Every structure is written in C-alpha cells, then in structure tokens.
Amino acid sequence: MSTGLSHDPLATSAATWRDRTEDPPAIPDELRPPQGVGVRERHRALWQRHALRRQRAEDVYAASRNPARGWPVSGNRAVLAFFGDLVRSRKKSFALLVALNALAAGSALVVPRLLGELVNRVQTQGAAVEGLDTLALVVVGVVLLQALFTFGAQRTSTHFGQDLLASAREYIVGTILRLPVGRVEGASTGDLVTRVTRDVGTMARSVQWGVPRLLISLLTVLLSVVAMLLNSVVLAVPALLVFSLCTPAVRTYLTRAPKAYITEGATYSRINTTLTETVEGARTVEALGLSAARVRAGSDDIEVSAQAERYGMTLRNVLFAALNGAFQVPQVVTLLVGAYAYGRGWVDLGQITAAMLYVVALSEPLDAVIGEVDRLQVGAASTSRLLGIAEVQPDREPGDRLPDGVELVGEDLRFAYREGHDVLHGVDLRLRTGERLAVVGPSGSGKSTLGRLLSGINRPRTGSARVGGVDLVDLPLEVLRTEVALVTQEHHVFIGTVRDNIVLAREDSSDDAVREALRAVGSLAWVERLPDGLDTMIGSGRFALTPAQAQQVALARLIIADPHTLVLDEATSLIDPRTARTLEGSMNNLLEGRTVVAIAHRLHTAHDADRIAVVMDGLVVELGSHDELIDLDGEYAALWRAWTS
C-alpha cells in the first residue's frame, strides 16, 4: 500500500533531533552559591545571582506578554483605557467613594490632635485641669463619627469594587463569545481556560480590593501629611523628609516586583501541571518506568520555582531595609527635633505627642499603598491577557446576499494552516441535494480541513465553497448555522437547563419546538421524567446525563438548527458501541431529508453511503458509489477487501 504522502514528512528529522546528553540542567550553575570562597566573594556572587534572576524574571514576563502560541495579549495602555472607561461610567459612586473615605480618614486624623491637646492641658495646667471631661467626650464623638464614616466608606468601596468587577468579567466573557469561528475551531482552548479562571481571579482580587484600598490608603497618606503639617511644620518636615528617603527603593521595587510575582505564579502553575500529569498518568508512569523521570521533573520545577522565590525574597529584603529605616527613624527625628523646638518654645508637648502618633500611624497606609500598587500591577498583567482576547480580529464580514437554493459546491479548494504548506491542493466537490457522501482517507490527508471549508468555518485560500451561489464565509453566522452544520466528536453538555442546551441555533424556539426535537431523537420520555422537565439543570456538577443521553441532546440541537446540509467529522467514532444501537434511530431521524457529508471512521459508513470520496494527500482521488469504486479497483477497493476478507 502506498504511503499516500508525496513528500517525506520526516525530511527534517535529522535537523530537529536533539542530543539529550547536552540538555542543560534545570537551573544554570551560576544560580547556585559558590562553595568555599570568602565572604566578599560570596557577597559579590549573591548580587550576581540576583541580577541573573532578574533577567530570568524579565524573560518570563516578556514571554507572557508575547506568547508564541495561544491568544494575543494587549498592552498596558489598553488596560488603563479599559478601567478608565469603567470608572468614568460610574462617576457618581466614584465621587461618593472618595468623599466618604476622605471623611473617614480625616476624622481619624483629628483624634491624635485631640489627644495631644489633652496631654497639653495636664502638662501645662498641672492639677485641676479644666474641661478634661468635655474634651474626652469630644474625642468620643469624633471616634463615633469616624466609625460611621468608616462604615459608609467601606460600603461604597464594596459596591464600587464589586460593580466594576462584574462589568469587567461580563465584558471578557462577552468577547470570548464573539471570537472568530475559524480561530475557535482550530486552536486549543487550554490557554482560554487559564485566562477565564486564573486571570479573572487575579483581576478580581485587584479590582475588588486593590482599587478601593489604593484610593483609601492614598487619601489617608495625603491627609496625614496635611494633618502633620497643620500640627507643626517644624516637627513634620524633618520626619517627612526621612520618609521620602525610601522613594528610590520603593520605585525600584515597584518596577520589578510584579515581574517577580508573575514569574513565581508561572512556576507554581508549572509545578501543578507537572504534578497533575503525574497523578493522572500514574499508571503510564509505572508501565513505562518513568517514576524517576517524573520525580526529577517535579524537583526541577521546584528548583526553578525556588529561584523565582529567591528573587522575590531579595527584592523584598532590599525594600524592607529601606522601609524599616524610613518608617522607624522618623520617631527618633521627631524626638530630637521636638526636644530642640520645645526648648525654644516653638512647640508644646501636645504637638510632640500628636506628631509621634502621626508618625507611627503613617507607616500603615504607606505600606498599604506599596502593597496595593504591587497587587494592581499583577492584576494589570492578567487584565492585559484578558483584553488580548478582544484584540483577535474577526475573520469574516457578513455580506447581505442570501443563498438562492440549497446546493453546496466546493471549487478549487486550497487551504494552508501555515503559509506555504497547503494541505488541500484544489478539491472540487459538488454535493447532490439529499445525498449521503462518505469521505474516507488516511489520517492527515485533509478530510477534516475539507469538512471545515464545506461548513463555512474557514475561508479557503483559493477557490470557493458556496451554497445557493453565495460564499459560505460571507453569510451572517445565524444564517450559516441554518444552512450547514459541522458535527464533530465533541459533545458537550452545558451547565444550564435542558432547554438552554437545545435551543442553541434558534434561541427563540418555543417549548413545543424543543419537545418536537427531543421526540425526534427519542429523548422526550426521559426528559419528561426529569424532576423539572425542560427546566432541569444539567451539565457538569448538576444532573448528570448518560453518554447516550448527552449524544441525544447534541442531536436535538441539530434538529432545532435544521440545516439542509450536515458535515459529520467522525461524529460517531466516540460513541460507545453499547449505546450505538440506541442512537442509530435518533441519528437516522436527524439525517432524514438532509444532504450529509460523513467523514467516515469505519468502512461500513462508507458502504452505506450514496457516494464515496477518497481523499489522499489533499486531493480527492476517487469519487463514486461503493460498487463503482470496487470496480475501479483502486485504494478503496483494496481497503474494502482487507476489511471484509
């Protein structure tokens, strides 16, 4: 039997084969601390490693922004614009959020001033202080107000954050549901799954908490500075100067940290992926003696992750060195300046007390600002991956011509997944209305590709696939779906009601139409026995259907769509042989009266068809009825003989 492939597919084998003895270790040796050298050398090596780890983090980050495979990633500007728009559309609640938080922060700042005032009075007036109780009551009043404002501010923050988040995620899912059909059909959905789970989670955390908290902390810092200056300029300025000393360290940290955290996150998902494979493939691992290799793969992942962790740790240590100094030294400064100014009579003890309380209290919101900016940057990276989905260009512009008739004709069809590598080399195929055409041929010969072109999923590189004289890819999707449908092995039961699962192609279908479709595929009986009938929730984690029922649901969808032509791509190959019999009737009801192109997996499908097309290496090499092809004595005949003798 000929190979059916004109070129040698393994022609490049020698060039791409890799000698595995040269495989680099999981992490380069430069990332391990040197042994048996002096302190100075060790210290130098430490910073060298830090620089190398930074490079690795930059690489991971760059790769995550420009994935070689998978869906695109948008830029920072798009992220800013996206959230800018979302905030702009909530001007009122945003203003309320700012106002209430300012009030809460402001009232919090009054308290130290009043406490200072108390200290002042005891100190200056000594015994028999005037109005002490009144002042104490005033403080209690302020505290009450502060509590009320805090409640109001938190409440608006929650509303604002949650609302922003809900809009953002609904927008993302909306864009996913608009992805071009051709891209969806060809690409792996793994990357999308990661985006709608992990990235939406990360975005959620930063939108829900990060945005409001950053606002609150910034306001608190701002108002604290104002309060400190109002309390005493002399005491405030030196302390604030010391605070500001940490700015360069903070800036460096903030530019590097998100990349470090993204890298860490990536290493943990890698650890999880590897482990998941090991667990799910436990038997394969045992059978092939891969235990040691899998353990090594796991340890390698951990090694890589440890390097990412070390980078983050060093970044934080450098930051802490600056912050611990900058946040604590102002106490000493306040003390010294306070003593000097007190001696000169510039400030009183109350101001010193208040200044001390402010200085101590300032470190918390400052810390929070750094933390939230950090978190927001990580969130922004996730958001840019989410918004990248929206940047996929649509693959068709529906025209306004509607098909005249139901005849489907493919002419001179060529198609390439990679430029210069045609996998179809000019296929002509005219479907006869109502016929069953079986397509057979070896794997990789282009059967599925042909099926995609004939159902309008992809646009052929040359030639055309037309129904009723109109190019399939120029039809609006709603029209296309009622003309021709592609059915693959995949059958998915969505989380939703039985009705939701069936009306897909015509979402306004009546219950009677749904029942009719269910009857046609022989499932009305069991659906009516379900607890809530058509309204029963099915799908993963809900009421579970048997494989045969799931398949029937898939067929009922097609009855609702009611296309005149069906392309079945090995649609039945995954049907369990035991359920095949139950489904045969349902299938026949569906196929009844339609033109069917069946890409066949088993020869008896071909045998039963009106015509058979044999596809070899991107061309239809034989076309005719079973008997004609047997008489032709070509590829098909040879195979048939092998099958039946």
Place this chain on the structure above:
Amino acid sequence: MQDFPPRTATFFSGSDAAPSPDPDTRTPAAFLRWVLGQQKALIALSSLCYSLWFLPMTLGPWIFGRAVDDGIVGGSTAALLGWATLLLGVVLVGAVFGIVSHTLVVRTWLIGLYGALEMVTRKVVQMGHVLPRRSPTGEVLSVASSDSDEFGALTEILARTVGQLVSYLTVAFIVLTMSWQLGLLTLVAAPVLVGAALPLLRPLHRRQQLERSRTSDLTSLATDIVAGLRILRGIGGEQTFGANYDRQSQSAKEAGVAAGIWQAVVEAVGVLLSGIFLVALVWLGTRQVEAGTLTVGELITFLGYGLFMVGPIRTFFEFAQKGVRSMVSARKAIAIFEQRPPWRAPAEPVALDGTGALHDTTSGLTVQPGILTVVVSAVPEQSSALADRLGRYLPADTEPVPVDGDDGVRGRAARRARAEKARERARIAALDEERAGHDWGVTLGGVDLARADLADVRRQVLVSDTGSQLFAGTLQDAVDPHGRLTREQAEHALRVANAEDVYDALPEGWQGQLDERGRGLSGGQRQRVVLARAIAADPPVLVLVEPTSAVDAHTEARIAERVAGTRRGRTTVVTTVSPLWLHHADHVVLLHDGTVVAEGRHADLLAVDDYRRVVARALDEEEATR
C-alpha cells in the same frame, strides 16, 4: 542550616539508596509535629529573630516616654541624647532583624511547602496505578496545591506567635511596673477588643462562604463556556449562555456586596472600640497625672502601647485558626501519605525470561512467544481485564474514597462519616494486599509473575492500555521518554505508528511542543503517538489494548501491517475486533465471558458463528445483500 528547596527522598529515592524515613501518619497532630520537627532549629531561630524585629514596637514607646520625661520636660540634653541614641539603636536592631526574620521565614515556609510537594510526587510514583484506585485524583492534587501551603504557613505563624508572645510579655511587664491600673486596662483591653469582633465574624464568614461558592460557580460557568466554545460558535447559543453567565455574575456580585457590608460593620466596630479604649486610657491617665502618680512621658508611653497590644492578640487568634486549618490539611495529607504499596518483594526473586510463553490461568489463554496474538471479545472490558492481568495490574474495580465528606455535617456525624471512610480505605488496602500477596495466576516462561520483582515484570511486559497518557514536552520526549533512542529508532517508531503527520504538523519537528496530556492533538493522533512510544520501548512482551480505536480504516490497515512486521520474533498481544488487525495475526483467540472459547487463525475461525458475529459487521451485511 537547612535551605530551600529541601532535599528529600521520602517514599521514593529513585536510586538504590534507601529512601528517607516516612513521616508520622498516625494522627493529624502527630503529622504536624513531624512537619515542624523537620525544621525545629530553623523555627526556633526565626522565633527569636521575630521577637528582635518587634523590638522597636516593644520598647519604642517606653523609650520615647522616658525621653520626654528626662530629656524634654526634665530639660536634660544628655539624657535626651542618650534615650534618642537608644531609640535609634533599637530601631536599627529591628530593621536588621526584620530582614533576617523575613529571610528565615521564607525559608521555613518554602521548606514546608516544597517538602510536601515532593512527598506527593514521590508517593504517587511509589504507588503507581494503585493510588488512583484508592484516592480521588482531585484530592491528591489538592494536597499538593493547597494543603502544602498550609504546612508552610504553619511554620510562619508558629514563629510569629512565639515572637509576639515575647513582645506581649515584655510590654505587660513595662506597663504593669508603671501603673498597675493602666497596665491592667491595657492588658485586658487587647483581648476584649479582639474578642468583641468575634460574634460579628460568624455572620461575616457565612456571607464570605456564600460569595466564594457563587464565585466558584461563576468560574465553572466560564470554564464550561470555553470548553463548549466550539459548539457555541459553531451551532449558536451565545446569547443564552452569555446571559446565564451575566446572571450568575450579578448574583456573585450581590453576595460579594453582602459580605463587604458585613466587613464594613466589623471594621467600623473595630474603629469604634479601639477609639473608645484609647480615650478611656488617656482619660484615666490624665487623672493619674493630675494625681501625680504618673508622669507625662509615661502617659505618652501608654498612648503608644494603646493599640500595639491588639497585634499580638490578633496573632494568637490567627495561630488558633491556622492551627485548625492545618489539622484539616494534615488529615487530608495523611490519607495519601499513609498508604503503602500492596506489593511485597519476593524473598528470592526469579529473573523473568521475556522470550518464554505467557499463560493466564483465569482465562486459560496461552500466548506463544515470538508471534502476534490478537484477542477478540464482544465485551471490551473483558479484554482489558485480561491485559491488566498479563501486566500484573490490579483491576480497576474499586471506587476511590474521598476524605472530604459532605460539608453540611459537623461534629459527631462528621466523625462517624470519616471513620466509615477510613474503614473503607483500609478494606481496599487489605484487599489489594491479599491479591498482591498470592500467586498472581499469570506465568511468563513458567514463572508466576508474583515470584519476580515488580520492576522486572514491568521491564519484560509492557501493557499499553486505553488510558495511556502523553506528557507535556517535545515530540521527541513523547516518543523517547527515557532518552535512549537513536534518531533512526525514533523515526522508525513514528512510521510504524503512522504518526508522521504529527511530526509534519509541528514546525519545530521533534522539538515541537505537545501540550499536557497531548491536548491539542486529535484523538487519533494522540493514540498513534502513544503507540509509537510503546513500539519504541521495544519490550520483550508488548500488550496493546484497542490501539487503533480512534483511527480511520486506511491508517489502521497500515498500522496493523507495520506493527506486525516490526514485532516479528517478539511476543505481541493486541486486543481488538477489527478485521484489519486480524489479517496480520499469527494467532487469534476468542474470549467469551472472560475465558477462551476458540482459537486459531482468522480465516479458520470465520467458520465459528460466535466469532463471526463479533468480528465482522460488514461481513454480515455483505451476506445479507448477496
């Protein structure tokens, strides 16, 4: 001093060296003690460093107060400078130990986390196919992905608690010596402040739980939409499911808002209580200053400590919470770690001879060496059970037992349910040991498989079942996972399995990346790469279960011919009903109800009615039309 990543060889050493000692899995508490005991010294050291890090907070207000008293009010510059220098010194000590304790705590945390991860991987490979029979995959994975982090967190919170305890005691001593009334107020107020929030926490947690469950429902909806995206874009339904998602998103938002409002209540109450406490402290303090029993500096010291004390108390509560969480994690972890492989190495293992005949007592099947035997059965499960026996795999006849019960039940009912599950796990383990301990009932070259080392069995007999999995990596790694093949051998394997198109579709050829589990390849492509891998492994005895079930007839015909050719002279068993394989079989065996009822060559067996019925649907049809 230990460092991360930890070097472990628990459960599986990968070499001849003995593995490190097993963890203590008798009780969750014993396990946690073991986890912490692994890095006793490090945890003690980081506790010490924590308490030094907290020094500015512990001593700062006191020094500040003294400085006010002696230096500012007392007017002594020398005293002021002295106290200021001391404060600076304390601040610097704190800063340095802040960094040291951060470094140490990252270390203990990651040793805990990575150590648990390593143990999971090693336990999985140690148990092999036996583990999925006993424990749900999801549970094994969650020990790795979330419970391992709890163990890391436990080391951190332990060190922090000790550090905070030292600070708390120090501050308690200072404030009590200054004024016992105020000191007592400070000490008592801290637990009261934290405790007062507790009744509010329960409704908050309930709402947070609701929010979490709605959010996770939302995530499954999104995952569901993506998983069915081809259908949604191909057939339609975007509006319905988009609307479903939006509805769920809004309900998650409502739950989030409800939780947020309770959070706001908790925070507002916190602000109120701590504010009032501060006022009470100052009010009492000023009275004492008036009375002359307290100096102004001491009052300032009290102000400084007023809110500090809340920190340690919060830490103590956190410690209690995390302790409980770790116990839950420990329970899940020991359910995995306590399992032992059922196999017992024979006292005097016999070396197997892969060129001998293979015989299965249960079915009565004898596989002659060096030829291609095809096993035909109307019930696929029976042939795969036979294949499992031939390779010494325990049958997949058990239901994995989860540790997690219903979330609803608590207390005694939950304990009872847990005990029930533990018994069920023990029952399966006992059953496995019972099966593994006896003669296996399959002989290779006359030697029962139980009398040889399991590793020897795996080397001699390779069973490639329908669950065989591909791993993420390059195509080269997939075909040659051990890195032992020459390029020519790998090419040959790819050709035999007719998987050249997989190579062709990857621009990088052998270095093209396959996704995890071969996702991204079609079912047929995946099956053929798995076959290429089995062919490349070139074992003395190869058992292939339904190797071409997802492959079209053209390709199947080629594969059957090529596999028969390349395996000539080696023992090969294929279970299938496809005539395209049967043509190339040297010997065909018909299985009925799990036992051999007929055998011979394909052409001869066609005379047997049962055989014809199973094999050739096409034949029947042809006959009918004739």
